[in-house]
Amino acid sequence: MGGPPAAEGARTRAARRTGAGFGRLLVAVYAFFALAAGVRAGWQLATRLEEAPVAYLLSALAAAIYLVAAIGLARGGPAARRVAAACCSVELAGVLGVGTASLIWADAFPRATVWSSYGIGYAFVPLVLPVLGLAWLRYTAK
Amino acid sequence: MVDGFATTIIVAGLVLAGFSGLMALLDRPPGLVQLVGLTVVEVILLVQAAIAIGRMFTGDRPEGMATFVGYLLTAVLLPPLAALLGIAERTRWGSAIIAAACLVIPVMVVRLQQVWG
Structure with a gap:
């Protein structure tokens, strides 16, 4: 990743702020989750979709959201920020919703998902990550 | 899984995580030591992966094949990802990225061992 051209102006400054420093650590963790969940979901969907379609499709959806959030945070333009914020919000809703549902209706989730x-199963990082993401977006917006 | 390799990766990962964490605390960007460390970990991971894949082709398959392949692929991709982001981020957070990745690698190797059982 080389330095962006100076002509990009304000967008470059915003990009530097969400995708640099602590933000780059967030991008790294998001990219890792996209990779881990994506590889696993891809394999499971390809080989045994019928076993637990809901869980596997949820994992694939989570992976896609993590990937888009990582890209949004890394780019950091006004639109990218909104996309990243939307992803973090969906993620937070997902982890809270699926987390609660998986405890109440354990039978509906025969195979574990990231949420x-x-x-x-992921040391509660999926719960903390969207909160950190939203907090970082707010912090860098100032 | 080859136990000797697995232990080496776990120890190397933890040492590198500790060192990188210290560098992050001292406000230092990633240096040559951390990049060499990541390279060493990656080489051992690749050898381990080659052995595991070789054994899978000769019929010695782990119980949870999907989980195993997923973890293996992710583990092998982690050091390059950490190195790229660590080089891009020339601040303490670059060291923090490498520390985080190096903490995750031992976890993945332990999970690989459990899955292979």
Whole structure:
């Protein structure tokens, strides 16, 4: 990643702010989750979709959201910020919704997803990540 | 999984994570030591992956094949990802990225061992 051309002006400054410093660590963690969930979901969907379609499709959806959030945070223009904020919000709703649902209706989730039990299988990082993402977007907007 | 390799990756990952975490605390960007460390970890991971794939083709398959392949692929891709982002981020956060990746690698290797069982 070289330096962006100076002509991009305000957009470049915004990009530097969401995608640099602590933001780059966020991008790294988002990219990791996109990779981990994506590889796993891709394999599962390709080989045994019928076993637990809801769980596997949810994992694939989560992977896609993580990827878009990572790209949004890394780019950091006005539109990218909105996309990243939307992804973080969907993620937060997803982890809270699926987390609660997986505890109440355990039978409906025979296979774990990244969001099952609020992301306990991933050290609760899926729960903390969207909160950090939204907080970072707010912080860098000032 | 080859236990000797697995232990080496776990120890190397933890040492590198500790060192990178210290560098992040000291406000230092990633240096040559961390990049060499990541390269060493990556080489051992690739050898480990080659052995595991070789054994899968000779019929010695782990119980949870999907999980195993997923973890293996992710583990192998982690050091290059950490190195790229670490080089791009010439601040303490670059060291923090490498520290985080190096904490995750041992976790993945332990999971690989459990899955292979």
